Amino acid sequence: MIRILTHDQQNQLVSNWDLSKLASAASDNFWLDISAATEEEREEVKHLFPEFDRQNKLVQKQPNRPQLKLFKDGYSVSMRVISPNTLKTHELYLYVSEQKLITFHRKNLKAINDVWHECRSDPQFQPEHIPEEILRRLMSRLIDQYIMAVNDLEDQIDELDLNAKNEPIHKLNRKVFQLRSQLLGFRRVIAPLMDVIHRIIGSAMIKTSRDQELFLRDINENLSRLTHMIESNLEITSDIRDSYLSLTTYRMNRIMQTLTVITTIFMPLTFIVGIYGMNFAYMPELDLQYGYFIVLGVMAVIALIMFYWFRKKGWFDK
Incomplete structure (x- = not known):
């Protein structure tokens, strides 16, 4: 035009x-x-x-x-x-x-x-x-x-x-x-x-x-x-x-920190479960009447100790 x-x-x-x-x-x-x-x-x-x-x-x-x-x-x-x-x-x-x-x-x-x-x-x-x-x-x-x-x-x-x-x-x-x-x-x-x-x-x-x-x-x-x-x-x-x-980096670090804490707490618990999941013929603890509850209690105590320890270190602070 x-x-x-x-x-x-x-x-x-x-x-x-x-x-x-x-x-x-x-x-x-x-x-x-x-x-x-x-x-x-x-x-x-x-x-x-x-x-x-x-x-x-x-x-x-x-x-x-x-x-x-x-x-x-x-x-x-x-x-x-x-x-x-x-x-x-x-x-x-x-x-x-x-x-x-x-x-x-x-x-x-x-x-x-x-x-x-x-x-x-x-x-x-x-x-x-x-x-x-x-x-x-x-x-x-x-x-x-x-x-x-x-x-x-x-x-x-x-x-x-x-x-x-x-x-x-x-x-x-x-x-x-x-x-x-x-x-x-x-x-x-x-x-x-x-x-x-x-x-x-x-x-x-x-x-x-x-x-x-x-x-x-x-x-x-x-x-x-x-x-x-x-x-x-x-x-x-x-x-x-x-x-x-x-x-964004801070939030990502917080997410990774939370996942790390959860993974770390479950590591000893997974270890205990792995031991008692082995198929050996002679494991004395398996014959105990309250062995199952004792192992669960030990696992709970370990988880609580690690939780309070991480909390004392300030990993759960916002």
């Missing part, structure tokens, strides 16, 4: 143009959004905008880290975007110049759709603000989504800690490892993106206005704050994980 946001000859914002009309109109300022495009649509875009073709090799791949490429008339950025609902990562590619913004993504992204509908319905939005204003709104929307998602993970961590007594340890451990995996996924997205923002701010080839530079620095501060939040939550989940593992 290809969407175009631009202005007509009356300087009115329009969003129902196709590529052919955009090429014939030769509009200066526009936003071209490409989502899950067919091969024909991509070829048409490459033909109309050769600068997009120069990053086509980048688009064909799936980079693990955000990348910044500089050109004479603009720059391209490849980044990974986290879906706020599923926390899955998706690729987003931007080509930015003074008068146009091209976005390419294979999946439907909430941030892109929100900014698209926001610009269309905003009466204060001016066409000449493309692409700077759209890029600003897009980055702000992404940061807001990231903050909301990290706050949601924090709430899950707090809830996990509060419900620790009501759930089995193995379920708690599984939830902790899942939360840590999601936090690590955030860190893999945000930390490299900070490096890209640093490069955009410090690059002499990228022309940015004073307001835009201040905005990028503000975005960088928000990313830094997000990084600190993620690191703090990782430490908390690490402490919770270690506590659960220690508690």
Whole structure:
């Protein structure tokens, strides 16, 4: 799907143009959004905008880290975007110049759709603000989504800690490892993106206005704050994980200790039973009238002595 946001000859914002009309109109300022495009649509875009073709090799791949490429008339950025609902990562590619913004993504992204509908319905939005204003709104929307998602993970961590007594340890451990995996996924997205923002701010080839530079620095501060939040939550989940593992080990040791005590008490009893279970012809105790009860009494006394001895050693203390 290809969407175009631009202005007509009356300087009115329009969003129902196709590529052919955009090429014939030769509009200066526009936003071209490409989502899950067919091969024909991509070829048409490459033909109309050769600068997009120069990053086509980048688009064909799936980079693990955000990348910044500089050109004479603009720059391209490849980044990974986290879906706020599923926390899955998706690729987003931007080509930015003074008068146009091209976005390419294979999946439907909430941030892109929100900014698209926001610009269309905003009466204060001016066409000449493309692409700077759209890029600003897009980055702000992404940061807001990231903050909301990290706050949601924090709430899950707090809830996990509060419900620790009501759930089995193995379920708690599984939830902790899942939360840590999601936090690590955030860190893999945000930390490299900070490096890209640093490069955009410090690059002499990228022309940015004073307001835009201040905005990028503000975005960088928000990313830094997000990084600190993620690191703090990782430490908390690490402490919770270690506590659960220690508690699991303690419970396992208590179970093994109880089984050891029971086994140890029954060892001499089993020994006595084994002796009198041998089939020898002459065993004097077998002829005693009360031999059976005497042996049972001896076994009970041994068991009680060992029980009190283990209790004195503190093996039955909770």
